[in-house]
Amino acid sequence: MKTLNIPQFDLEQIADSGQCFRWNRLSPYKYRIIAFGKALGIEQDIDTGHISMDCSEEDFENIWKDYFDLNTDYGKIIERIPEDDTYLKGAASICDGIRIIKQDPWETLITFIISQRKNIPAIKASVEKICKAAGNVIGEADGEKLYAFPTPAQLSALSMDDLNACSLGYRAQYIYKAAHAVADGAVDLEKWKEFSDKELFDSLCSLYGVGIKVANCTMLFGFHRMDSFPIDVWMNKIRDKYYPNDFPIEAYRPYGGVMQQYMFAYERSMTS
Secondary structure (H helix, E strand, O other): OEEEOOOOOOHHHHHOOOOOOOEEEEEOOEEEEEEOOEEEEEEEOOOOOOEEEEOOHHHHHHHHHHHOOOOOOHHHHHHOOOOOOHHHHHHHHHOOOOOOOOOOHHHHHHHHHHOOOOOHHHHHHHHHHHHHHHOOEEEEEOOEEEEOOOOHHHHHOOOHHHHHOOOOOOHHHHHHHHHHHHHOOOOOHHHHOOOOHHHHHHHHHOOOOOOHHHHHHHHHHOOOOOOOOOOOHHHHHHHHHHOOOOOOHHHHOOOHHHHHHHHHHHHHHHHO
């Protein structure tokens, strides 16, 4: 068991921020997370803020420390918010527990392709179906097997019929082509980590079924390009209401994606 006290860390805020679809809420401030072929039990004490992770010291150092971006001082990022941006300052003060988790680029690409025009429960359901269809068993909890996210080779081995059975709809063809492109070596996501932001964005958009929003989300949550600024209906609503001259993106650099997350989470919390 690893116990930590981390500034700017709120499990519920991170879980509700739409970054990842393999967080299973067990109770308030308690989750089971599956990532990088491992299952993590994590809980936050509501009174003290202390975090307890059910993992070895080795797994914490090699996986979870980086996954939760614990080497980044989010307090200093918040200090960069322009003084006259009152909406963002308010959003960050309320939602300052959000962090940009560092996910596997392959898993992020596929899950955000799935996310198109789906609500979060439907996305999570489809993701779990493809994990059960092609991923390795990594453990068991509550009498049910836990599955790792499938590798490109494993996912590419599924037929279109297999993918259609995962409730993917029209996205099945996108997943099929992306899996084969990566498994066959036509797309090298490891090499893409070395690309500039523009090169990475253009490369992601060249994939069948990947548009601007999916590319930006994959860059932010999978490649940890912190300046990526995804725009969706929530962000359009914020822009129309509070930023009539558009978002001052230049003022947010190089942490546009963090600022986006504060605004996104704050606006959703105001209407829930």
